[in-house]
Amino acid sequence: MEIIQHRLRLPLADPFTIAYRSITDQDSLVVELRDGDLRGFGEVTVNDYYGHTYESMARSLAAAQPYLDAYASEPPEQVWPRMLKTMRGDRFALSAIDIAAHDLWGKRHSQPCWQAWGLTWDDVPVSSYTIGIDTIDRMAEKLQRRSGWPIYKIKLGTPEDLEIVRALRQHTDATFRVDANCGWTVEQTVERAVELRRLGVEFIEQPLAAEATDEEKQDLFRRSVLPLVADESCRIESDVASCVGRFHAINVKLCKCGGLTPAVAMLRQARELGLRTMVGCMVETSIGIAAAAQLLPLLDYADLDGALLLAADPARGLTIERGRVTQPWQPGLGVEYP
Numbered sequence: 001m002e003i004i005q006h007r008l009r010l011p012l013a014d015p016f017t018i019a020y021r022s023i024t025d026q027d028s029l030v031v032e033l034r035d036g037d038l039r040g041f042g043e044v045t046v047n048d049y050y051g052h053t054y055e056s057m058a059r060s061l062a063a064a065q066p067y068l069d070a071y072a073s074e075p076p077e078q079v080w081p082r083m084l085k086t087m088r089g090d091r092f093a094l095s096a097i098d099i100a101a102h103d104l105w106g107k108r109h110s111q112p113c114w115q116a117w118g119l120t121w122d123d124v125p126v127s128s129y130t131i132g133i134d135t136i137d138r139m140a141e142k143l144q145r146r147s148g149w150p151i152y153k154i155k156l157g158t159p160e161d162l163e164i165v166r167a168l169r170q171h172t173d174a175t176f177r178v179d180a181n182c183g184w185t186v187e188q189t190v191e192r193a194v195e196l197r198r199l200g201v202e203f204i205e206q207p208l209a210a211e212a213t214d215e216e217k218q219d220l221f222r223r224s225v226l227p228l229v230a231d232e233s234c235r236i237e238s239d240v241a242s243c244v245g246r247f248h249a250i251n252v253k254l255c256k257c258g259g260l261t262p263a264v265a266m267l268r269q270a271r272e273l274g275l276r277t278m279v280g281c282m283v284e285t286s287i288g289i290a291a292a293a294q295l296l297p298l299l300d301y302a303d304l305d306g307a308l309l310l311a312a313d314p315a316r317g318l319t320i321e322r323g324r325v326t327q328p329w330q331p332g333l334g335v336e337y338p
Protein backbone atom coordinates (compact mmCIF):
# COMPACT_ATOMS: atom_id res chain seq x y z
CA MET A 1 0.00 0.00 0.00
CA GLU A 2 1.26 3.40 -0.98
CA ILE A 3 1.32 6.40 1.35
CA ILE A 4 1.49 9.96 0.05
CA GLN A 5 1.99 13.03 2.23
CA HIS A 6 0.52 16.39 1.23
CA ARG A 7 1.89 19.31 3.24
CA LEU A 8 -0.58 22.20 3.15
CA ARG A 9 -0.29 25.75 4.39
CA LEU A 10 -3.86 26.86 4.97
CA PRO A 11 -4.44 30.63 5.12
CA LEU A 12 -7.14 31.66 7.61
CA ALA A 13 -10.01 34.00 6.82
CA ASP A 14 -9.10 36.01 9.98
CA PRO A 15 -6.20 35.65 12.41
CA PHE A 16 -7.28 33.15 15.09
CA THR A 17 -6.29 33.70 18.71
CA ILE A 18 -6.83 31.53 21.78
CA ALA A 19 -5.45 31.85 25.32
CA TYR A 20 -1.93 30.62 24.49
CA ARG A 21 -1.35 31.36 20.78
CA SER A 22 -2.36 33.31 17.67
CA ILE A 23 -2.13 32.19 14.04
CA THR A 24 -2.76 33.55 10.52
CA ASP A 25 -1.97 30.26 8.70
CA GLN A 26 -2.35 26.66 9.75
CA ASP A 27 0.09 23.98 8.58
CA SER A 28 -1.63 20.70 7.94
CA LEU A 29 -0.60 17.24 6.78
CA VAL A 30 -3.00 15.31 4.56
CA VAL A 31 -2.10 11.62 4.43
CA GLU A 32 -3.30 9.57 1.47
CA LEU A 33 -3.36 5.76 1.49
CA ARG A 34 -3.57 4.23 -1.97
CA ASP A 35 -4.69 0.68 -2.55
CA GLY A 36 -5.13 0.09 -6.29
CA ASP A 37 -7.79 2.54 -7.44
CA LEU A 38 -9.00 3.27 -3.93
CA ARG A 39 -7.73 6.36 -2.11
CA GLY A 40 -8.28 7.02 1.59
CA PHE A 41 -7.55 10.41 3.16
CA GLY A 42 -6.67 11.49 6.66
CA GLU A 43 -5.48 14.76 8.14
CA VAL A 44 -3.51 16.03 11.10
CA THR A 45 -2.39 19.58 11.78
CA VAL A 46 1.06 20.64 12.87
CA ASN A 47 0.74 21.50 16.55
CA ASP A 48 3.10 23.63 18.62
CA TYR A 49 1.23 23.15 21.88
CA TYR A 50 1.61 19.38 21.76
CA GLY A 51 5.02 19.59 19.97
CA HIS A 52 4.22 17.86 16.66
CA THR A 53 6.07 19.14 13.57
CA TYR A 54 6.10 18.02 9.92
CA GLU A 55 9.47 16.43 10.59
CA SER A 56 8.44 14.48 13.69
CA MET A 57 5.33 13.20 11.93
CA ALA A 58 7.25 12.28 8.75
CA ARG A 59 9.59 10.12 10.86
CA SER A 60 6.61 8.32 12.39
CA LEU A 61 4.97 7.79 9.00
CA ALA A 62 8.24 6.36 7.65
CA ALA A 63 8.28 3.89 10.55
CA ALA A 64 4.69 2.89 9.74
CA GLN A 65 5.24 2.41 6.01
CA PRO A 66 6.44 -1.23 5.99
CA TYR A 67 3.31 -2.30 7.94
CA LEU A 68 0.60 -0.45 6.01
CA ASP A 69 -0.38 -3.51 3.92
CA ALA A 70 -2.30 -4.76 6.96
CA TYR A 71 -4.98 -2.17 6.08
CA ALA A 72 -5.72 -4.02 2.82
CA SER A 73 -7.30 -6.92 4.72
CA GLU A 74 -7.83 -5.95 8.39
CA PRO A 75 -10.27 -3.39 9.81
CA PRO A 76 -8.48 -0.23 11.06
CA GLU A 77 -9.47 -0.95 14.70
CA GLN A 78 -7.54 -4.20 14.58
CA VAL A 79 -4.38 -2.63 13.13
CA TRP A 80 -4.39 0.39 15.48
CA PRO A 81 -2.66 -1.05 18.60
CA ARG A 82 0.19 -2.47 16.50
CA MET A 83 0.59 0.82 14.64
CA LEU A 84 0.78 2.75 17.90
CA LYS A 85 3.78 0.63 18.93
CA THR A 86 5.40 0.81 15.49
CA MET A 87 5.03 4.60 15.49
CA ARG A 88 6.47 4.83 19.04
CA GLY A 89 3.33 6.36 20.49
CA ASP A 90 3.05 9.25 18.01
CA ARG A 91 -0.73 9.56 18.16
CA PHE A 92 -0.80 12.70 16.03
CA ALA A 93 0.73 11.01 12.97
CA LEU A 94 -1.23 7.84 13.71
CA SER A 95 -4.50 9.79 13.72
CA ALA A 96 -3.95 10.79 10.07
CA ILE A 97 -3.22 7.17 9.08
CA ASP A 98 -6.14 5.79 11.10
CA ILE A 99 -8.56 8.31 9.54
CA ALA A 100 -7.28 7.47 6.04
CA ALA A 101 -7.64 3.75 6.80
CA HIS A 102 -11.26 4.27 7.93
CA ASP A 103 -11.96 6.25 4.75
CA LEU A 104 -10.46 3.44 2.68
CA TRP A 105 -12.36 0.74 4.60
CA GLY A 106 -15.66 2.58 4.11
CA LYS A 107 -15.01 3.02 0.41
CA ARG A 108 -14.09 -0.64 0.02
CA HIS A 109 -17.36 -1.67 1.72
CA SER A 110 -19.49 1.14 0.23
CA GLN A 111 -20.50 2.45 3.66
CA PRO A 112 -20.04 5.74 5.48
CA CYS A 113 -17.87 5.24 8.58
CA TRP A 114 -20.70 5.92 11.07
CA GLN A 115 -22.74 3.16 9.47
CA ALA A 116 -19.81 0.74 9.50
CA TRP A 117 -19.65 1.33 13.29
CA GLY A 118 -23.33 0.34 13.63
CA LEU A 119 -24.54 3.85 14.54
CA THR A 120 -27.86 5.47 13.56
CA TRP A 121 -27.97 9.07 12.36
CA ASP A 122 -30.76 10.28 14.66
CA ASP A 123 -31.04 13.54 16.53
CA VAL A 124 -27.37 14.41 16.08
CA PRO A 125 -26.25 17.66 17.77
CA VAL A 126 -25.62 20.86 15.82
CA SER A 127 -22.13 22.32 15.78
CA SER A 128 -21.11 25.54 17.45
CA TYR A 129 -19.30 28.33 15.61
CA THR A 130 -16.11 29.53 17.33
CA ILE A 131 -15.27 33.16 18.00
CA GLY A 132 -11.51 33.50 18.58
CA ILE A 133 -10.00 36.07 20.94
CA ASP A 134 -9.75 39.60 19.54
CA THR A 135 -10.75 43.11 20.56
CA ILE A 136 -14.33 43.08 21.83
CA ASP A 137 -15.52 45.04 18.79
CA ARG A 138 -13.92 42.63 16.37
CA MET A 139 -15.30 39.60 18.25
CA ALA A 140 -18.78 41.13 17.95
CA GLU A 141 -18.16 41.76 14.26
CA LYS A 142 -17.12 38.10 13.73
CA LEU A 143 -20.29 36.95 15.43
CA GLN A 144 -22.47 39.22 13.29
CA ARG A 145 -20.74 38.07 10.11
CA ARG A 146 -21.83 34.51 11.02
CA SER A 147 -25.22 35.40 12.43
CA GLY A 148 -27.96 32.80 12.73
CA TRP A 149 -25.93 29.98 14.28
CA PRO A 150 -27.76 28.39 17.23
CA ILE A 151 -24.59 28.02 19.31
CA TYR A 152 -21.37 30.05 19.56
CA LYS A 153 -18.24 28.90 21.32
CA ILE A 154 -16.35 31.89 22.68
CA LYS A 155 -12.62 31.63 23.28
CA LEU A 156 -11.64 33.26 26.59
CA GLY A 157 -8.57 33.53 28.82
CA THR A 158 -8.09 37.31 28.60
CA PRO A 159 -8.18 40.06 31.26
CA GLU A 160 -11.69 41.04 30.05
CA ASP A 161 -13.47 37.69 29.75
CA LEU A 162 -16.79 38.71 31.31
CA GLU A 163 -16.91 41.96 29.33
CA ILE A 164 -16.50 39.93 26.13
CA VAL A 165 -19.44 37.68 26.91
CA ARG A 166 -21.62 40.61 28.04
CA ALA A 167 -20.84 42.46 24.79
CA LEU A 168 -21.52 39.46 22.55
CA ARG A 169 -24.80 38.77 24.37
CA GLN A 170 -26.11 42.08 23.05
CA HIS A 171 -25.97 40.71 19.50
CA THR A 172 -27.68 37.32 19.81
CA ASP A 173 -29.95 35.08 21.88
CA ALA A 174 -28.03 31.98 20.77
CA THR A 175 -26.56 29.52 23.28
CA PHE A 176 -23.01 30.39 24.32
CA ARG A 177 -20.25 28.00 25.36
CA VAL A 178 -16.92 29.29 26.59
CA ASP A 179 -13.44 27.81 26.32
CA ALA A 180 -10.83 29.24 28.71
CA ASN A 181 -8.06 27.02 27.26
CA CYS A 182 -6.41 26.48 30.70
CA GLY A 183 -6.49 30.22 31.49
CA TRP A 184 -8.32 30.37 34.85
CA THR A 185 -7.81 29.45 38.51
CA VAL A 186 -10.38 27.59 40.63
CA GLU A 187 -11.53 30.79 42.36
CA GLN A 188 -11.85 32.73 39.11
CA THR A 189 -13.88 29.92 37.57
CA VAL A 190 -16.24 29.56 40.53
CA GLU A 191 -16.90 33.30 40.52
CA ARG A 192 -17.19 33.75 36.73
CA ALA A 193 -19.46 30.72 36.32
CA VAL A 194 -22.23 32.52 38.26
CA GLU A 195 -22.26 35.51 35.91
CA LEU A 196 -21.69 33.36 32.81
CA ARG A 197 -24.70 31.23 33.64
CA ARG A 198 -26.79 34.38 33.90
CA LEU A 199 -25.49 35.37 30.45
CA GLY A 200 -26.77 32.15 28.88
CA VAL A 201 -23.54 30.15 28.86
CA GLU A 202 -24.13 26.40 28.73
CA PHE A 203 -20.72 25.13 29.89
CA ILE A 204 -17.08 26.03 30.50
CA GLU A 205 -14.43 24.14 28.59
CA GLN A 206 -11.04 23.53 30.23
CA PRO A 207 -10.92 26.38 32.76
CA LEU A 208 -7.89 25.01 34.67
CA ALA A 209 -4.42 24.16 33.42
CA ALA A 210 -3.96 20.57 32.29
CA GLU A 211 -1.44 20.25 35.17
CA ALA A 212 -3.98 21.32 37.82
CA THR A 213 -4.00 18.96 40.80
CA ASP A 214 -6.68 16.39 41.36
CA GLU A 215 -7.79 18.29 44.49
CA GLU A 216 -8.25 21.50 42.48
CA LYS A 217 -10.31 19.70 39.83
CA GLN A 218 -12.54 18.03 42.43
CA ASP A 219 -12.93 21.27 44.36
CA LEU A 220 -14.02 23.12 41.20
CA PHE A 221 -16.34 20.28 40.18
CA ARG A 222 -18.17 20.62 43.50
CA ARG A 223 -18.44 24.39 43.42
CA SER A 224 -18.99 25.40 39.77
CA VAL A 225 -22.59 26.29 38.88
CA LEU A 226 -21.83 25.50 35.22
CA PRO A 227 -20.85 22.12 33.76
CA LEU A 228 -17.15 21.65 33.03
CA VAL A 229 -15.73 20.05 29.89
CA ALA A 230 -12.26 18.47 29.77
CA ASP A 231 -10.20 19.19 26.65
CA GLU A 232 -6.47 19.56 27.41
CA SER A 233 -7.12 17.34 30.50
CA CYS A 234 -8.54 14.48 28.42
CA ARG A 235 -6.31 13.30 25.62
CA ILE A 236 -6.33 9.52 25.45
CA GLU A 237 -8.36 6.46 26.49
CA SER A 238 -6.80 6.22 29.95
CA ASP A 239 -7.81 9.82 30.75
CA VAL A 240 -11.56 9.19 30.41
CA ALA A 241 -12.18 7.42 33.72
CA SER A 242 -10.20 10.05 35.64
CA CYS A 243 -12.60 12.75 34.39
CA VAL A 244 -15.46 11.28 36.46
CA GLY A 245 -16.06 13.58 39.45
CA ARG A 246 -13.79 16.25 37.93
CA PHE A 247 -15.62 17.13 34.71
CA HIS A 248 -19.16 16.72 33.40
CA ALA A 249 -18.12 16.04 29.82
CA ILE A 250 -15.08 15.30 27.67
CA ASN A 251 -14.00 16.91 24.41
CA VAL A 252 -12.34 14.27 22.25
CA LYS A 253 -10.06 15.38 19.43
CA LEU A 254 -8.82 12.96 16.81
CA CYS A 255 -5.25 14.25 16.74
CA LYS A 256 -4.84 14.00 20.53
CA CYS A 257 -6.13 10.44 20.89
CA GLY A 258 -4.80 8.93 17.67
CA GLY A 259 -7.70 8.84 15.23
CA LEU A 260 -11.22 7.49 14.87
CA THR A 261 -10.45 4.11 16.47
CA PRO A 262 -9.66 5.45 19.98
CA ALA A 263 -12.21 8.27 19.61
CA VAL A 264 -15.09 5.80 19.18
CA ALA A 265 -13.83 3.82 22.19
CA MET A 266 -13.43 6.94 24.37
CA LEU A 267 -16.90 8.28 23.53
CA ARG A 268 -18.55 4.94 24.23
CA GLN A 269 -16.67 4.63 27.53
CA ALA A 270 -17.56 8.19 28.53
CA ARG A 271 -21.27 7.53 27.99
CA GLU A 272 -21.08 4.33 30.03
CA LEU A 273 -19.46 6.33 32.85
CA GLY A 274 -22.20 8.98 32.75
CA LEU A 275 -20.05 11.68 31.17
CA ARG A 276 -21.46 13.77 28.33
CA THR A 277 -19.56 13.71 25.06
CA MET A 278 -18.18 16.28 22.70
CA VAL A 279 -15.89 16.21 19.70
CA GLY A 280 -13.84 19.24 18.78
CA CYS A 281 -11.59 20.01 15.89
CA MET A 282 -8.55 22.02 14.98
CA VAL A 283 -8.42 24.69 12.28
CA GLU A 284 -8.25 22.13 9.46
CA THR A 285 -9.74 21.15 6.10
CA SER A 286 -13.00 19.31 5.51
CA ILE A 287 -11.07 16.02 5.59
CA GLY A 288 -10.42 16.30 9.32
CA ILE A 289 -13.87 17.77 9.93
CA ALA A 290 -15.65 15.03 7.94
CA ALA A 291 -13.79 12.44 10.01
CA ALA A 292 -14.97 14.07 13.27
CA ALA A 293 -18.50 14.42 11.84
CA GLN A 294 -18.75 10.62 11.51
CA LEU A 295 -18.84 10.60 15.34
CA LEU A 296 -21.93 12.85 15.62
CA PRO A 297 -24.30 9.99 16.55
CA LEU A 298 -22.17 9.43 19.69
CA LEU A 299 -22.19 13.09 20.77
CA ASP A 300 -24.03 15.51 23.02
CA TYR A 301 -22.03 18.53 21.82
CA ALA A 302 -20.17 19.20 18.59
CA ASP A 303 -17.60 21.78 17.62
CA LEU A 304 -16.86 21.16 13.95
CA ASP A 305 -16.38 24.60 12.45
CA GLY A 306 -12.60 24.33 11.78
CA ALA A 307 -12.83 24.37 7.99
CA LEU A 308 -15.12 27.42 8.02
CA LEU A 309 -12.30 29.46 9.59
CA LEU A 310 -10.14 28.90 6.47
CA ALA A 311 -9.87 31.39 3.62
CA ALA A 312 -10.31 28.41 1.25
CA ASP A 313 -10.98 24.71 1.88
CA PRO A 314 -9.10 22.37 -0.48
CA ALA A 315 -11.44 19.42 0.24
CA ARG A 316 -15.12 19.13 -0.75
CA GLY A 317 -18.15 17.11 0.24
CA LEU A 318 -19.11 18.08 3.78
CA THR A 319 -21.55 20.90 4.36
CA ILE A 320 -22.34 22.64 7.63
CA GLU A 321 -25.23 25.04 7.35
CA ARG A 322 -25.54 27.21 10.46
CA GLY A 323 -24.30 24.36 12.58
CA ARG A 324 -26.33 21.62 10.95
CA VAL A 325 -24.11 18.94 9.37
CA THR A 326 -25.61 17.21 6.33
CA GLN A 327 -25.90 13.48 6.89
CA PRO A 328 -22.89 11.92 5.16
CA TRP A 329 -24.14 9.08 2.92
CA GLN A 330 -21.05 8.76 0.75
CA PRO A 331 -18.72 5.84 1.54
CA GLY A 332 -15.90 6.44 4.00
CA LEU A 333 -15.58 10.07 5.10
CA GLY A 334 -17.59 11.30 2.11
CA VAL A 335 -15.10 13.99 1.09
CA GLU A 336 -13.17 14.55 -2.09
CA TYR A 337 -9.63 15.83 -2.28
CA PRO A 338 -8.08 16.76 -5.64
Ligand SMILES: [Mg+2]
Binds near residue numbers: 205280
Ligand atom coordinates in the same frame (compact mmCIF):
# COMPACT_ATOMS: atom_id res chain seq x y z
MG1 LIG B 1 -10.76 23.53 23.77
